[in-house]
Amino acid sequence: MRSEKELAQAIELYSDMVKRLCMVHLKNETDTEDIFQNVFIKYLQNDIKFENKNHEKAWIIRVTINACKDYLKSFFRSKTISIETYLEKESGEDLSLDNKFVLEAVLSLPEKYKNVVYLYYYEGYQASEISKILNKNVNTVYTLLTRAKKILKEKIGGEDYEW
Amino acid sequence: MNGKIKNAFNEIKATEELKNKTYNNILKEKNKSKKIFYQINRQLAFAIVICFIILGSSYFYFTPVYAISIDSESSIELLINRFDKVVGVNEYNDKQLAKSLDIVNLNYSDAINIIFSENSIKSEDVSITIVGENQEKNSEILGNIEECIPNRNNISCENGNIEEIEKANELGLSYGKYKAYLQLLELNPQITVDEIKNLSMKEINEKIDMLSSNEEVISNNQNNKGGNNSEHKNQQSSSKGYGKKKQNNK
Numbered sequence: 001m002r003s004e005k006e007l008a009q010a011i012e013l014y015s016d017m018v019k020r021l022c023m024v025h026l027k028n029e030t031d032t033e034d035i036f037q038n039v040f041i042k043y044l045q046n047d048i049k050f051e052n053k054n055h056e057k058a059w060i061i062r063v064t065i066n067a068c069k070d071y072l073k074s075f076f077r078s079k080t081i082s083i084e085t086y087l088e089k090e091s092g093e094d095l096s097l098d099n100k101f102v103l104e105a106v107l108s109l110p111e112k113y114k115n116v117v118y119l120y121y122y123e124g125y126q127a128s129e130i131s132k133i134l135n136k137n138v139n140t141v142y143t144l145l146t147r148a149k150k151i152l153k154e155k156i157g158g159e160d161y162e163w
Numbered sequence: 164m165n166g167k168i169k170n171a172f173n174e175i176k177a178t179e180e181l182k183n184k185t186y187n188n189i190l191k192e193k194n195k196s197k198k199i200f201y202q203i204n205r206q207l208a209f210a211i212v213i214c215f216i217i218l219g220s221s222y223f224y225f226t227p228v229y230a231i232s233i234d235s236e237s238s239i240e241l242l243i244n245r246f247d248k249v250v251g252v253n254e255y256n257d258k259q260l261a262k263s264l265d266i267v268n269l270n271y272s273d274a275i276n277i278i279f280s281e282n283s284i285k286s287e288d289v290s291i292t293i294v295g296e297n298q299e300k301n302s303e304i305l306g307n308i309e310e311c312i313p314n315r316n317n318i319s320c321e322n323g324n325i326e327e328i329e330k331a332n333e334l335g336l337s338y339g340k341y342k343a344y345l346q347l348l349e350l351n352p353q354i355t356v357d358e359i360k361n362l363s364m365k366e367i368n369e370k371i372d373m374l375s376s377n378e379e380v381i382s383n384n385q386n387n388k389g390g391n392n393s394e395h396k397n398q399q400s401s402s403k404g405y406g407k408k409k410q411n412n413k
Contacts, residue, residue: 004190011186015177023175036177036185037192044189099171106168121168156167163167 007044014060020122021061024107024114025068038067058133061123065115065134072111102163105155113148116141121163225250229295229304230328231271233278234339236363241266241274243295243304249274255337256361271304275311290339290364294328335360343367350374 002010018039022032042063050056095103106117115134119125127145131138156163227242227250237260242251249269254261266274291308293301331341334356343364347354351374359367 007189008186011182015182015185016175019177019181020172020175033181033184036181037188040185041189041192044193095174098167099174102167102171103175106171117168118172122172 001047002044007040010043010056010060011040014057017057017123018060018064020118021064021115022068024118025065025111026071027107031071035064035067035071039064058129061119061133062135102156105152108155109148109151113144113151116144117148117152120145224248227251229271229293229300230338231275231304231308232292232294232328232331232338233275233289234291234337234343234364235289236365238337238340238364239278240337241271243271247271247304253332253337255335255340272307272311275308279312290343292338292342294338339364340367343371346371347374350378 015036018036019032022035026032026035039060043060048059050059106114109117116130119130119133120127125133127141128138130136131141134141136144152163153159224244224246226244228245229243231241231243233239233241238255239261240253240255241249242253244250247270249266249271252261252264252266264274264277266277269277291312293304293308295301295304327341328338331338334341334344336344336356336359340359344354344356344359344367347359347367347370350371359370362370
């Protein structure tokens with residue numbers, strides 16, 4: 001079991017990432033709180049010795065995505081709200097119209113594309129790294145990315161290098 | 164890459180409130196599970212101690228330290244624990260007396276009272292032997308039993324030897340019968356355990372008396388023929404003393 005200090009450090013370091021991943025999958029503040037708790041409890045109780053920070057980060061991403069998937073299957077999850085309402089609630093008036101527009105486009109993607117898009121465009125992972133994190137074939141990751149780009153192009157417009 | 168998606172996601176951040184709430188809730192859960200763990204451990208330790216106490220006292224209670232062997236028309240052996248309670252009844256013939264008696268967990272004096280008062284033992288010839296490592300206790304039990312038994316003739320009580328009772332049990336005999344068998348064996352080396360197993364003590368004693376008197380007759384005849392050597396042989400014959408009454412005869 002990890003120490004309270006390690007827990008505090010992990011929360012400080014990965015909270016934003018966990019929050020974004022939760023936002024990608026869940027559209028409810030209460031669910032997000034539950035996922036936060038589950039992910040960091042697992043972190044506290046786990047004895048895995050991470051090779052480096054990247055290894056630790058990848059582990060947190062995997063655990064968060066799995067927790068979100070489990071939550072989506074759960075009967076007890078809270079009601080989801082519309083993307084618009086959720087984004088307004090999450091960021092208030094701080095979110096610019098452009099960013100709101102982009103986020104809406106990403107969040108409205110089919111479930112299977114969301115992780116790949118987030119990991120590729122935001123976290124900057126390569127397809128081979130994404131395949132390891134998501135435990136998918138590299139070619140599958142490429143296919144998912146290509147299809148997601150096609151949808152995003154329709155919604156956001158422009159070329160993918162601009163995204 | 165212009166980073167539109169990156170810029171958009173950058174605006175999403177976990178609030179300090181969420182971070183603190185998560186941290187505090189996890190610590191609360193941790194302490195709670197620690198408490199439950201210690202509570203379970205304490206309960207487990209308590210349960211183990213209780214189990215040991217129960218097992219220990221059961222072993223203590225159910226381990227016989229004395230045996231009272233009662234031989235008449237049937238042969239039963241009462242196994243007595245250190246609290247003077249009957250913890251087992253062995254029967255060494257097919258008279259089914261033990262099954263009809265409800266004496267387990269009773270004090271041995273009460274058990275003896277029941278055995279004799281219910282007319283379970285009708286024969287006049289009864290041999291009672293106490294076997295235990297502590298001779299003082301044996302004598303105490305013997306004294307108590309003698310007080311319990313109603314006036315009957317030919318009831319003999321004696322202290323037995325714990326090694327001999329094991330030998331007796333190996334042969335499927337009660338201690339009293341085993342002693343009688345040993346006497347018979349000296350008088351008639353051909354006699355087998357099966358021949359006497361289902362005989363009552365009265366019948367066995369009659370056999371002993373008969374064989375002893377036969378031997379005396381032979382011995383007397385030899386004495387008459389042998390002249391001066393007769394005295395010495397007489398002494399040898401009577402020293403076996405098979406016909407004589409046992410110690411502590413009532």
